[in-house]
Amino acid sequence: MEAIVELHNYVMYFLILILFIVMWTIFSIMKNFTKNKFSNIYLTHGTLIELIWTITPALILILIAFPSFKLLYITDDVTDPEMTIKVEAHQWYWSYEYADFFSEDNENIMYDSYMIPDSDLSKGTLRMLEVDNRLILPELTHTRFNISSTDVIHSLASPSLGLKCDAYPFKTNQISVYSNREGTYFGQCSEICGIWHSSMPVVIQSVSLEKYLMFLRSQ
Numbered sequence: 001m002e003a004i005v006e007l008h009n010y011v012m013y014f015l016i017l018i019l020f021i022v023m024w025t026i027f028s029i030m031k032n033f034t035k036n037k038f039s040n041i042y043l044t045h046g047t048l049i050e051l052i053w054t055i056t057p058a059l060i061l062i063l064i065a066f067p068s069f070k071l072l073y074i075t076d077d078v079t080d081p082e083m084t085i086k087v088e089a090h091q092w093y094w095s096y097e098y099a100d101f102f103s104e105d106n107e108n109i110m111y112d113s114y115m116i117p118d119s120d121l122s123k124g125t126l127r128m129l130e131v132d133n134r135l136i137l138p139e140l141t142h143t144r145f146n147i148s149s150t151d152v153i154h155s156l157a158s159p160s161l162g163l164k165c166d167a168y169p170f171k172t173n174q175i176s177v178y179s180n181r182e183g184t185y186f187g188q189c190s191e192i193c194g195i196w197h198s199s200m201p202v203v204i205q206s207v208s209l210e211k212y213l214m215f216l217r218s219q
Contacts, residue, residue: 001162003071010067014060075162078176081144085135086110089147089154089167089189092196096135099146101216109219115199129186134203138212139179148172152194158187158202166191179206 086097090112097110113133121127137143147156149167157164165175179185189200207215 001160003074004162007067007071011064014064018060075175078144078174080142081176082142083138084144084146085137087145087147087156087167089149089151089156089193089200091151091194092189092200094135094156094200094202096133098216098219101219103219109216111219113203115201126186128198129188129201129203131201131203134184134205136212136215137177137179137204137206138209139182139206141178143177145175145177146172147175153191154189154193154200155191156187156202157190158185158204160185160187161204163187163204164190177204179204182206182208 084099086099088095088097093115094113095110096113097108099108101109103109111133113131113135115128116125116130116132118127121130145156145163145165147165147167148171149169151169153169154167155164156167161177161179163175163177165173167173183206185204185206187202187204189197189202191197193200
């Protein structure tokens with residue numbers, strides 16, 4: 001997500017520069033040529049200026065394209081994940097399974113996550129975003145999500161983590177997450193999946209390794 005923000009700021013530099021040049025050009029034309037009814041042949045058929053306004057945008061697009069392609073490759077690449085979380089989407093809740101850990105019954109740790117209704121919300125919690133079981137992840141850990149659906153198309157999204165991946169039935173998509181600090185990250189299903197589409201929040205909580213081990217023991 002930090003790289004996405006950096007790319008946004010990088011692109012905004014060119015956008016502001018182009019906006020300034022275009023507005024200055026329009027203002028100059030309106031100021032200097034509004035009352036001038038004569039036209040100069042070199043004004044309408046200038047080879048040099050045509051080369052400038054053709055080549056310059058192409059160079060700007062190249063400067064924007066290379067970092068954006070690099071970021072697109074990085075976000076889609078899952079290299080050496082340290083742990084894997086299986087995510088299943090349902091109408092209308094999420095199921096999480098810790099594929100690398102087992103309970104005392106020698107079964108994978110898994111649970112469902114439902115949105116907390118307004119009547120059960122405690123003071124200070126976020127309406128339509130809080131869940132009964134958060135997805136707990138350790139900080140500074142490269143985590144891979146294997147995402148699928150049991151019914152219709154859903155989409156796991158958490159903007160603060162730069163996370164968005166569609167969940168298809170009978171197909172598994174994967175995406176990676178890396179949190180470099182402790183915190184709570186909210187999101188929602190970003191695919192119109194039915195009447196309770198807005199009731200599928202995603203809450204990912206990044207904790208220290210000690211707290212994560214305590215969470216695993218409690219499961």
